[in-house]
Amino acid sequence: MNLVCLPTPLHRLDRLSAHLGAEIWVKRDDLTGFALGGNKGRKLEFLIAEALNSGAKAVVSCGALQSNFVRQLGAACSVVGLECHAAVMETPYEDEIPAALPVGGPGGNALLDRLFGVQLHQYPNGTWEELYDHAEEIAKALEAQGKPVSRVPVGGSAPLGAFSFLLAAEEALEQAPDGFDWVVTASSSGSTHVGLQAGFKGHSRVLGIAADPEPEIIQDFAELSQGLAELTRADIASPAHEFRLNLDYTGAGYSVHDEATTQTIQLLARLEGFLLDPVYSGKAMTGLIDLVRKRELSGRILFWHTGGIPTLFAS
Ligand SMILES: *Cc1c(COP(=O)(O)O)cnc(C)c1O
Secondary structure, eight states, X not given: OOOSOSSOOEEEOHHHHHHHTXXXXXXXXXXXXXXXXXXXXXXXXXXXXXXXXXXXXXXXXXXXXXXXXXXXXXXXXHHHTOEEEEEEESSOBSSSOOSSOBSOSSSHHHHHHHHTTOEEEEEOSOBHHHHHHHHHHHHHHHXXXXXXXXXXXXXXXXXXXXXXXXXXXXXXXXHSTTOOSEEEEEESSSHHHHHXXXXXXXXXXXXXXXXXXXXXXXXHHHHHHHHHXXXXXXXXXXXXXXXXXXXXXXXXXXXXXXHHHHHHXXXXXXXXXXXXXXXXXXXXXXXXHHHHHTTSSOSEEEEEEOOOGGGGGOO
């Protein structure tokens, strides 16, 4: 199923490289071109094809109110004429509600969701587990009306979603056959990180900068990686300890603004003329810059720009 414009550009960041005294490149998945871009379009090419093949008439997923995935899922459903439902909370959380305010409000992705005709089912803030339960209730209610449903996991992080990023790594290696010392990406539900890790194996080390303060999430990554290995029948599974996930740049929590990231967004806008988002790519770039300064990252570094620009307009 063809949704995104590939290959996305890969180029050197001359002014940022000079600013940091390092060699920084970027993979522009902010320019996937579908429904304002971002990393989820690649996954949806496979996930939507699977939903259609299963005979589904409706798709059900979930996420934060400002989810980039729900926005692109809604657009993909429009392309093929599927009904799109999403259970959302302004701030889903792991154990405790965070003290600071999230990126929220009716603008940004929530506005685009309405344009794409997504049926948003919004719930009061609660845990991710509660949100998954709500999504399942919606799916069951649709099935009770006789509509076959495709359940799409949060962020599109099914093995097929990870597969699209294995292909994306191959795409980048065609553009830059020498590979990189490091590939740095924002990481959350995991299929971007897991797919890149598999695709860059033997070429480049992949470092995820976490958007969520949840160290145990790498167990989910290992499971997803196992699923990817089964799907491709290739020996590419990574156990949990092989994933490099840095949790130092989550700030006050998932989706919560922080000053360092605001400054990073401004820095890149003024040095390179492109935008980062406050929830994922901005925090990942804050991490990249800090780790380069601490000399924990060196050599040729590729920043995988995952998009997320609509959240800049969220409030
Ligand atoms: C979803 C998202 C991520 C994280 O990707 P996962 O595959 O869920 O880990 C990173 N950046 C942006 C902008 C996103 O929307």
